[in-house]
Amino acid sequence: MSNGSSTAIEPNVVRLRVEPDRPAAFRTLVGAALDDAYRRAAVLLGNRSEAEDAVHDAAEKAWRSWGSLRDPDRFDAWFARILVNTCRDRLRARRRVRPIVVGDDRSATLGVSGGIDAVDSAQSLRQALDVLGADDRIAVVLRYESDLTVPAIAALVGVPEGTVKSRLHRALGILRTVYEASER
Amino acid sequence: MTNNSAFEAQLRRQLAATRPTEGASTTLAARVRDIPERVRLTPPAIALLVRAAVPIAAVGLAAAALLIASFGFTRAPVVGLPPDSVGAAVVGFDPAIQGTGLIDDYVRSAALVGLAVVLLSGAVGVGTFLGPRAGTRRGRLMILGGVLGVFAGIGLIRFDVGLTVGGLRGAPLRYVEAPAPALGDTPILWFSTAATGEPTVGTFSLRNTSALPVRIEGLVGYSKDLGIRHWKALWIPVNGAGLDAPALDQIRPFEPVTLEPMQELNVYIAGIGSPCAFGPAFDPEAEYSAQDLEGYTQLGPGLQVVVSVFGLTSMETVDVGETFAEPIVPGCNGGTTLGG
Numbered sequence: 001m002s003n004g005s006s007t008a009i010e011p012n013v014v015r016l017r018v019e020p021d022r023p024a025a026f027r028t029l030v031g032a033a034l035d036d037a038y039r040r041a042a043v044l045l046g047n048r049s050e051a052e053d054a055v056h057d058a059a060e061k062a063w064r065s066w067g068s069l070r071d072p073d074r075f076d077a078w079f080a081r082i083l084v085n086t087c088r089d090r091l092r093a094r095r096r097v098r099p100i101v102v103g104d105d106r107s108a109t110l111g112v113s114g115g116i117d118a119v120d121s122a123q124s125l126r127q128a129l130d131v132l133g134a135d136d137r138i139a140v141v142l143r144y145e146s147d148l149t150v151p152a153i154a155a156l157v158g159v160p161e162g163t164v165k166s167r168l169h170r171a172l173g174i175l176r177t178v179y180e181a182s183e184r
Numbered sequence: 185m186t187n188n189s190a191f192e193a194q195l196r197r198q199l200a201a202t203r204p205t206e207g208a209s210t211t212l213a214a215r216v217r218d219i220p221e222r223v224r225l226t227p228p229a230i231a232l233l234v235r236a237a238v239p240i241a242a243v244g245l246a247a248a249a250l251l252i253a254s255f256g257f258t259r260a261p262v263v264g265l266p267p268d269s270v271g272a273a274v275v276g277f278d279p280a281i282q283g284t285g286l287i288d289d290y291v292r293s294a295a296l297v298g299l300a301v302v303l304l305s306g307a308v309g310v311g312t313f314l315g316p317r318a319g320t321r322r323g324r325l326m327i328l329g330g331v332l333g334v335f336a337g338i339g340l341i342r343f344d345v346g347l348t349v350g351g352l353r354g355a356p357l358r359y360v361e362a363p364a365p366a367l368g369d370t371p372i373l374w375f376s377t378a379a380t381g382e383p384t385v386g387t388f389s390l391r392n393t394s395a396l397p398v399r400i401e402g403l404v405g406y407s408k409d410l411g412i413r414h415w416k417a418l419w420i421p422v423n424g425a426g427l428d429a430p431a432l433d434q435i436r437p438f439e440p441v442t443l444e445p446m447q448e449l450n451v452y453i454a455g456i457g458s459p460c461a462f463g464p465a466f467d468p469e470a471e472y473s474a475q476d477l478e479g480y481t482q483l484g485p486g487l488q489v490v491v492s493v494f495g496l497t498s499m500e501t502v503d504v505g506e507t508f509a510e511p512i513v514p515g516c517n518g519g520t521t522l523g524g
Contacts, residue, residue: 023220030216035207042204052212059216063223144192145199176191 022066029075030059037083043145044087044138046126054090058083081156084138091134128178136171139164275422277357277432279383279454285418285438286405287490345398345491349504350389350448356432357385358457359508362468372506375480377464378457383416385432387452388504392443396493399442400449404488404499419452455508460516478514482507 034055041051041058061082062069069078129137138157142148150168154161274281355361355374362373378384392398405415418438421430435452443449457463462477484507489500 022225026220027217031213034213034216038208038212039203043199043202046202048204052209055208055212056215056219060219060223063219064225066225067228140195141199144196145203172191175195179191 025072026063026066029072030062030079033076033079034059037079040080040141040146041083041087044084044141045090046129050090054086055083058086061086077156081158084142084156088134088138091137124179128175131174131178132171136167136174139167140171140175143168273436275434275436277383277385277419277435277452277454279416279456281437282416285402285420286415287402288405345396345493345498345500346393347398347489347491347500347502348391348393349502350391352387352389352448352450353504353506354388355384355386355506355508356452358382358464359384359386360466360468362509374506374508375466375468376455376457376461376508376510377466378455378461378510379463380457380459380461382457382461384455384457384508385419385452386455386506386508387450388506389448389450390443390489390502391448392445394493395445397442397444399440399492400451401440401490401492401497402438403451403453404490415453416456417454419454421450453508455510458510458512460512462511462513466511475514478512478516480509480511482509484508 037055037058038051041054042048045051045054058079062079069075129140132140135157139153142153142156143150148156150161150164154164157164353372358376358378359374360377362375374386376384390400403415403418405418419435420438420441422434422436423430430450432452438451441449458481460478485503485505486501487504489502491498491500
């Protein structure tokens, strides 16, 4: 209803196809997962500076394949899988290129504080973990550090549960042998 | 010796000790925040194209390999049948019919298929190593196993071709046999007595001693090295494969024949006296001086037979156990082969 002095204006209903703000969504989701991703990468790789690079690489891969993420609720699992794969590639590359360590930076590398015994024990463990293949090492870390179940590891890594079990069995055998030999 | 639970507990403690207490650094957070600005997303269509490139290439190469295996055989008769004999049911040796069963050149399709397999494997390998499942041990083993399997199959087919001469040897038209001791350990020697332009016929049988059916495609009748044509035509018995040695009026122009394992095929090779042929006056037991006889043009005992197994073509050199020789008059430059 309008009075005489006013003009009736039909509002223009403009329907815009609003593109989701991809960069903002990416920054929000990755930002929330960044700390956990960094810690997990640090344990998987045993090296903090390399962990930062791995997380950055994983985030870049995630951005490149952002279109394949259908459900944002599944972002954490999706990104964790990318991160684990990125770490696995780095572990494999590391086995091909053996770095020459100058000086003793064990505690700096592992971030272990404590007395001589603690450092020696960590050193033994690092030696033992270094012997493992990339897949075996990932299985061990996800099982005994992240406390994931075998089915959860299988889903994350993308292999059958039986494969995870056999990797864990093999890895523990190797770890025990190397660890006990170094403790003698 | 540590027990299992104690060892696992120790492992947990040690791994926990390696876990940083602090979170990601501000530098890392800034680098990650900056990614959408730095990294441009690939348009979906291009990404799909890139992803599909390897399978498309693999399918294309597989199709090429199949086509080469099926049609890679090039058969080029030396002269070809005379127009009036094409399609006619010719029975009985006719020297006017030339070119049947003779192959100038051919494509070694087995080698080409091998090359295609290598390319295909390379494409699949590159795709696998660059793909999302890059470098998995299972993937590598699958590729390696697949490639080895294909090569083993081709190698088995290629090397299993066992073609030997059967029980039939002879020279039914215008040949005389060399006397002993030429018959000793040396191959049987036949001297052509055909005058220039006269036909000659020799015969032998081919036996398939492999476990696979072998298709006899023909005889290589042209020597690239010497630039000469050895023979004029290939003939087979009217009834095809068999152990009989029919007379020359019971043979017909050659057509490719598939021999089952241990099956035998009689083959007749026809030549024509060359312009330099010594002719019917030649006596194998006579002593000739250099003024009377220039020498001999010999063919055999190895003859090149083109065969195919499951579409893979190759050439087999078969020792037919006999040598065909044409005595040559001195001082002749008009051609020195049985084929003329």
